[in-house]
Amino acid sequence: MVGQDYKKGESEAGLDYGWRFQGKPVLLPEDRSAIVDGSSHLMQMALTEMSKEYFSVERCLQCGMCTEACPNTMLNTNSRFSPRKFIQELRLGLIDFSGEDLWFCTNCGSCVSVCPYEIPFIDVMKDLRNLVIEQGAGYLPQSLKSAISSCRRYQNPWMEDPNKRADWSKTLNILTLKKDNTDGVLLFVGCLPSYDERGKKIAKAATLLLDKAGINFDFLGEKEVCCGDGILRSGDYRTFEKLKKINTESFEKRGIKKVYTISPHCFDVMKNHYFEKNEDKFLVAPFILLLYEMLTEGRLKINKPINKIVTFHDPCFLSKHNHIVSEPREILKSLPGIELREMEHHSVKSICCGGGGGGIWLDRKKGERLTEIRLEETLSTKADILVTACPLCLSMLEDTVKNDNRFEPIEVMDICELVLEGI
Amino acid sequence: MRVLVLGGGITGLKTAFTLSEFDIETIIVEKSSEIGGKVKRYDKIFPDFRSGKNLVKNLIASARNSPNITVLENSTVTNVAKNNRSYTASLSDGKIIEVDAIILTCGFEVFDATRQPEYGYSVYPNVITSMELESFLNPEGPTKGKLLRPSDGKVAKRIAIIFCVGSRNMKIGNPYCSRICCSYSTKQAIEIKENDEEAMVTCFYMDIRTYGRGFEEMYQYAQEIGVKYIRGRVSECSVLPDGNIQVRAENTLLGKPVQGVFDLVSLSVGMMPCVDAEELAGIFGIERGKDGFFLSKDDDLFPHDTSKEGVFLAGSITGLKPIRDCFLDAMSVSGRVVSYLTDLYKNR
Numbered sequence: 001m002v003g004q005d006y007k008k009g010e011s012e013a014g015l016d017y018g019w020r021f022q023g024k025p026v027l028l029p030e031d032r033s034a035i036v037d038g039s040s041h042l043m044q045m046a047l048t049e050m051s052k053e054y055f056s057v058e059r060c061l062q063c064g065m066c067t068e069a070c071p072n073t074m075l076n077t078n079s080r081f082s083p084r085k086f087i088q089e090l091r092l093g094l095i096d097f098s099g100e101d102l103w104f105c106t107n108c109g110s111c112v113s114v115c116p117y118e119i120p121f122i123d124v125m126k127d128l129r130n131l132v133i134e135q136g137a138g139y140l141p142q143s144l145k146s147a148i149s150s151c152r153r154y155q156n157p158w159m160e161d162p163n164k165r166a167d168w169s170k171t172l173n174i175l176t177l178k179k180d181n182t183d184g185v186l187l188f189v190g191c192l193p194s195y196d197e198r199g200k201k202i203a204k205a206a207t208l209l210l211d212k213a214g215i216n217f218d219f220l221g222e223k224e225v226c227c228g229d230g231i232l233r234s235g236d237y238r239t240f241e242k243l244k245k246i247n248t249e250s251f252e253k254r255g256i257k258k259v260y261t262i263s264p265h266c267f268d269v270m271k272n273h274y275f276e277k278n279e280d281k282f283l284v285a286p287f288i289l290l291l292y293e294m295l296t297e298g299r300l301k302i303n304k305p306i307n308k309i310v311t312f313h314d315p316c317f318l319s320k321h322n323h324i325v326s327e328p329r330e331i332l333k334s335l336p337g338i339e340l341r342e343m344e345h346h347s348v349k350s351i352c353c354g355g356g357g358g359g360i361w362l363d364r365k366k367g368e369r370l371t372e373i374r375l376e377e378t379l380s381t382k383a384d385i386l387v388t389a390c391p392l393c394l395s396m397l398e399d400t401v402k403n404d405n406r407f408e409p410i411e412v413m414d415i416c417e418l419v420l421e422g423i
Numbered sequence: 424m425r426v427l428v429l430g431g432g433i434t435g436l437k438t439a440f441t442l443s444e445f446d447i448e449t450i451i452v453e454k455s456s457e458i459g460g461k462v463k464r465y466d467k468i469f470p471d472f473r474s475g476k477n478l479v480k481n482l483i484a485s486a487r488n489s490p491n492i493t494v495l496e497n498s499t500v501t502n503v504a505k506n507n508r509s510y511t512a513s514l515s516d517g518k519i520i521e522v523d524a525i526i527l528t529c530g531f532e533v534f535d536a537t538r539q540p541e542y543g544y545s546v547y548p549n550v551i552t553s554m555e556l557e558s559f560l561n562p563e564g565p566t567k568g569k570l571l572r573p574s575d576g577k578v579a580k581r582i583a584i585i586f587c588v589g590s591r592n593m594k595i596g597n598p599y600c601s602r603i604c605c606s607y608s609t610k611q612a613i614e615i616k617e618n619d620e621e622a623m624v625t626c627f628y629m630d631i632r633t634y635g636r637g638f639e640e641m642y643q644y645a646q647e648i649g650v651k652y653i654r655g656r657v658s659e660c661s662v663l664p665d666g667n668i669q670v671r672a673e674n675t676l677l678g679k680p681v682q683g684v685f686d687l688v689s690l691s692v693g694m695m696p697c698v699d700a701e702e703l704a705g706i707f708g709i710e711r712g713k714d715g716f717f718l719s720k721d722d723d724l725f726p727h728d729t730s731k732e733g734v735f736l737a738g739s740i741t742g743l744k745p746i747r748d749c750f751l752d753a754m755s756v757s758g759r760v761v762s763y764l765t766d767l768y769k770n771r
């Protein structure tokens with residue numbers, strides 16, 4: 001590569017981008033923010049409570065690439081929400097926390113993936129939401145409020161009875177759903193597949209696939225609680241820590257070494273916030289990678305051709321956040337009879353369904369739902385089935401399909417369900 | 424007294440020429456098959472729009488005519504050994520030369536636009552780089568000065584220029600501003616407009632950094648003749664079935680998304696250290712900054728000296744400079760080398 005040795009390194013104070021002034025590294029705003037002493041202003045002290053990332057907004061170039069990439073600006077409502085503008089108002093102290101703006105961001109990660117100055121906008125949002133939740137600094141939508149209090153009381157966002165969390169599995173007669181000989185491999189089901197009628201079908205499909213492949217796995221049953229992804233991204237750090245503690249203690253007690261999650265959200269939050277310090281102790285991966293393995297290793301045999309045209313909606317927490325884009329496509333292509341067509345935005349450029357970052361708990365008006373953009377792209381592929389690999393995406397997309405007759409011809413399926421059809 | 428000048432761009436040529444006026448013998452060692460560097464490809468140069476080609480032609484002619492200057496093309500230094508006071512340099516063509524001092528004038532390299540795949544360079548034929556645009560604007564170039572689209576040879580009427588490609592970007596590891604792309608892009612926009620009144624040129628920029636004397640005036644003039652400037656960094660180019668390029672950005676001054684369709688898109692690529700920077704640093708045992716460009720001993724007091732006695736730097740090898748600053752560099756390094764040689768010979 002041409003003269004490219006401009007590598008980032010760690011300096012004493014933080015990331016070193018090679019800027020030097022008088023021989024010393026020039027600190028980034030967020031590194032500077034960490035340096036506070038007794039004489040610092042009270043406000044500054046309060047701000048240091050916020051994560052280091054928050055201060056990165058100081059270096060924003062106001063270039064607008066994030067806004068261009070943000071799915072919210074693709075709505076016909078004409079860009080009500082712009083991350084660039086949001087950052088500028090934030091810097092000028094003009095953010096109106098009493099408005100809805102703070103809750104529009106779905107944490108999809110598009111902005112972060114294009115930002116030339118690597119500003120972690122999602123973390124900034126998280127900290128601001130934390131101000132609202134923990135210090136009552138502004139407006140919190142009612143539906144989000146109830147999801148949060150439900151997580152505090154019932155360890156799931158839908159006021160469901162924790163004792164009924166494993167009910168979905170009771171009607172299944174699966175031998176592999178047992179607690180011994182599992183080599184510490186656990187299937188983490190998640191809230192939606194545990195309680196939601198539609199979601200349960202995904203949980204069942206996933207377990208049936210494991211059964212057919214003859215893989216023994218552990219399962220927490222009623223002991224499982226919400227992974228906390230939506231709660232963390234909504235800014236409720238305390239509740240998140242509680243949920244995390246319950247789950248990690250269960251993992252330890254049962255000697256779990258490897259966790260497969262049905263939802264990419266559970267995967268992402270565990271990878272980045274559960275096991276950060278325990279990387280060797282636990283491994284976490286999304287179920288789709290196990291499915292891919294089961295198929296490529298020949299443990300699952302597909303015999304029935306499924307003669308359908310499909311398109312794949314990339315869940316944000318697989319694609320943009322974790323760069324898992326080829327495996328789902330290879331799975332689909334390996335199914336006999338399936339024709340895969342891509343939407344205009346796909347893989348890491350995929351558009352969010354609106355369900356992330358607590359978005360699934362918000363009521364967005366017709367015409368303001370991100371799913372509509374996605375489903376319009378689906379229509380133009382003329383696919384029979386819109387396949388996805390995340391219970392939240394599935395729920396968001398199917399809801400819109402049901403409530404908008406424009407999208408009637410589209411069938412929404414989880415990839416597990418589709419694979420199961422072929423067996 | 425004999426000096427090796429490595430790199431025959433404008434800096435190297437002007438340095439050799441200045442030294443020759445002091446009756447100092449120079450050997451220009453140029454890697455490519457022809458001296459002249461990048462400027463020999465520019466029809467016009469900012470800020471005064473004189474001919475870059477002619478400027479270089481004259482420099483080449485005076486170098487070739489000077490009895491003090493020897494030009495060795497298709498050659499470079501592969502090894503140097505310091506003797507008591509002189510250097511023995513081995514060249515790639517097998518020659519071995521003995522010199523009193525060495526001046527490195529190897530210039531810069533432009534950023535490889537394929538490293539920002541969102542712009543589709545090398546995938547969409549109608550997305551070109553500013554370097555290619557220079558040759559399109561050259562009446563002696565491949566298109567005889569016409570802006571013909573690579574995809575179908577049609578005359579391009581709607582042109583977008585995207586600034587800051589490969590610069591001011593931490594993600595790709597180049598946080599620095601390349602300093603001259605704002606100015607050369609504005610120059611190119613003016614050239615397009617002046618060649619073809621009907622052409623529409625839209626520049627997508629983040630900040631306009633036309634910092635030099637006369638540069639800002641050039642920017643004002645561009646706006647006067649109708650070059651459009653939109654403040655917003657382009658996030659993506661996509662191709663339409665007819666080969667047109669769709670560009671998306673946010674107009675950050677209005678807070679509104681903009682989408683435009685263009686016949687041709689030029690990427691204003693930033694500057695990278697010269698291709699052999701790493702190797703040269705090794706051969707000469709001298710330092711480079713984190714940005715990869717070479718470091719002088721002291722930016723203020725010894726801007727041309729390196730940590731090795733008798734090895735000097737000039738021109739864009741220490742960071743991008745417009746042509747006039749390269750000339751200034753060439754003349755000041757000559758002064759420095761003359762004083763160095765005088766000292767060297769006084770003590771003999």
Ligand SMILES: Cc1cc2nc3c(=O)[nH]c(=O)nc-3n(C[C@H](O)[C@H](O)[C@H](O)COP(=O)(O)OP(=O)(O)OC[C@H]3O[C@@H](n4cnc5c(N)ncnc54)[C@H](O)[C@@H]3O)c2cc1C
Pocket residue numbers: 429430431432433434435452453454455457458459460461462465467468469470498499500528529530531532533553554557603607610697698699703737738739740744745746747749
């Ligand atoms: C698209 C574009 C348009 C521009 N327009 C203008 C303008 O209008 N006005 C202006 O003022 N500036 C302009 N510039 C800037 C201008 O190009 C530079 O200022 C100038 O080229 C610097 O000259 P140089 O001699 O330092 O380097 P170069 O022009 O890069 O010359 C370096 C020479 O060294 C040789 N070399 C490299 N490595 C070795 C080696 N290892 N051994 C031997 N030889 C080697 C190279 O082959 C080359 O001949 C423009 C730049 C670009 C990219």
Ligand code: SF4
Pocket residue numbers: 059060061062063064065066067083084087111114115116117118119121
């Ligand atoms: S992309 Fe990054 S630098 Fe540009 S406006 Fe957005 S946050 Fe700021």
Ligand code: SF4
Pocket residue numbers: 066069070071072083104105106107108109110111112121122352
């Ligand atoms: S994370 Fe997604 S929704 Fe949130 S600001 Fe960034 S691009 Fe927009």
Ligand code: SF4
Pocket residue numbers: 586587588590591599600601602603604605606629630631632691693
């Ligand atoms: S000179 Fe202008 S185009 Fe070049 S990097 Fe700097 S701001 Fe960007």
